[in-house]
Amino acid sequence: MNIAVIFGSRSVEHDVSITSAYGVMKGLEKMGTHTIFPIYISRSGKWIYDKNFINIETFAHYNDENYKDTSFEIDFSVSKKLCFSQKRKGLFTKKEKIEIDFVFPILHGMNGEDGSIQGIFDILQVPYMGPSVLGSALGMNKIVMKNVFKSLGLPITNYLIFDKNNYDATKVEILGFPIIVKPANLGSSIGISKVEKKEDLADAVELAFHYDQNIIIEVCVQNLVELNCAVSEKDNEVITSLVEQPVGASEFLSFEEKYVSNEGGTMQGVKNRVKIPAEISDELTKQIQNYSKIIYKEFFCHGGAPRIDYLYDKVNDKLYVNEINTIPGALQMHLWVKSMPISDFLSNLIKVGFEKAKDKEINIDFQSNIIGHTINFTK
Structure with a gap:
């Protein structure tokens, strides 16, 4: 199967997307059963395929100018596959084509995680990982997100x-x-x-x-402990990961603490600075996992593996839902390793993604006389 991992994009979280995609591509590569196509969207919005993008070192000295003749465009004449054609360099140049069966959109922030690219996939009927347009849009805007949490009766801060x-x-x-x-x-x-x-x-x-x-x-929650829980589904059942507890130098994790080490090197999320499972009671763990399942369903996350973030006041024993990340860094694969092998986790996302695509195949062939009536009316 040809699998595209799409990353980068015109987003302030562009670099985070690159590091996330690197982790996902390495996981897919270890499966050894699929052909991986790394497709990078540059900051200028150019779509570029290069097999070397699977190695993160390629981006150490990336320059758009080096790829000015290698960008690709989507072929909208084909459905149920994502087809790319290389932009023609000359009149008689043969265009390279790529046909993709399944997509992992490892994009963070606007122009990727917000439902925009998911809409393209839905129009083309291409199977992909993650929530569709509605779930992605709900999870992107913190204002709408808070209002939905509130309507569900979930505990949130003022x-x-x-x-x-x-x-x-x-x-x-x-x-x-x-x-x-x-x-x-x-x-x-x-x-x-x-x-x-x-x-x-x-x-x-x-x-x-x-x-x-x-x-x-x-x-701001006092006596703060940050807690995270990932959610997905398997065999039509919503499942949760272990709860993790990020350990940062400050009360809330900054961008630098999440993605940059003291030596300046990038990290795959915070996997080296977390406690898994979190040092909390069984009762609190179950409460977090139950809330996470509710949020997964109510935010239409079918086909994805979002992470739900929580704030816990350890002195007053009060838990608050903070936010949902519909495409979390590196899909938070480290949260699932004790539940299932990474290969099973990724295979399951592919399986559910195909099921989601099939569910969307609705009958749009509705016969009516409205065009004929309109023609007669205009005569």
């Missing part, structure tokens, strides 16, 4: 929502300090600030608005 035209610092001060300020549509802790006092609020708000037109400001 929060305020602003756009650039209605921001009001006096309302924020009513929440009290410390608070967390973050953009509404980003992940990987980009643009997020913890604000301890009023004097630092303006800078945090300016930073968040730099990345998004909308921001969310929420009460």
Whole structure:
């Protein structure tokens, strides 16, 4: 089977996507049963295939200019396969073509995780890993996300929502300090600030608005323990991973702590700085896993393996749902290794992805006389 791993894209989480895709491609490569096509979307939006992209070292000195004659375009005349054709260099140049049976969109943030690329796959009827358009869009916007959590009766922190035209610092001060300020549509802790006092609020708000037109400001959980749980499905049953506890130098993990080591080298998420399973009670573990299953279903995550993040006040024994990541870093494969081999985890995502595609094959052949009536009416 030809499997494409698509990554990069025009997103501030572009580099995180590259490191995530590297981990997924290595997992697929070890299976030895599929042909992997690494397809990179550059920051300028160019789609490029190069078999060497499976090695992350290729991106150490990447330059668009080196691939100006090797970009590919999607062939929209074919359905049920993702077909790429290399842009023609000359009138008599034969175009290289690639036919893809299944797609792993390992994209983070806007222009990839938000439902935009999933819409392309749905139109072409191409099977792929992850939620479809609706689930992806719901999981991208933190404002909508919070509102859905609230409607489900899940515990969340108090929060305020602003756009650039209605921001009001006096309302924020009513929440009290410390608070967390973050953009509404980003992940990987980009643009997020913890604000301890009023004097630092303006800078945090300016930073968040730099990345998004909308921001969310929420009460900062004290005595904080961050907890994460991944969710997927197998044999029509929703399943959860072990609960992990990230261990950072600060109360909440920054972008640098998540993806950059002290020596400056990139890391595959936080797998070297987590406790698995988390050092929490069995009761709390079950509560987190139950919440995660509810969120998986209500956010239409069929076909994916999202990660749900939680905030826990260990002194007051209060748990809060923080957010859902529909395409988490490297698919959080490290959370599943004690439940199943990585090869089984990836094979299952492919299996469910094909099942999801089949479920979407609805009968659109509805016969009517509306065109004839319209023609007669215009005469």
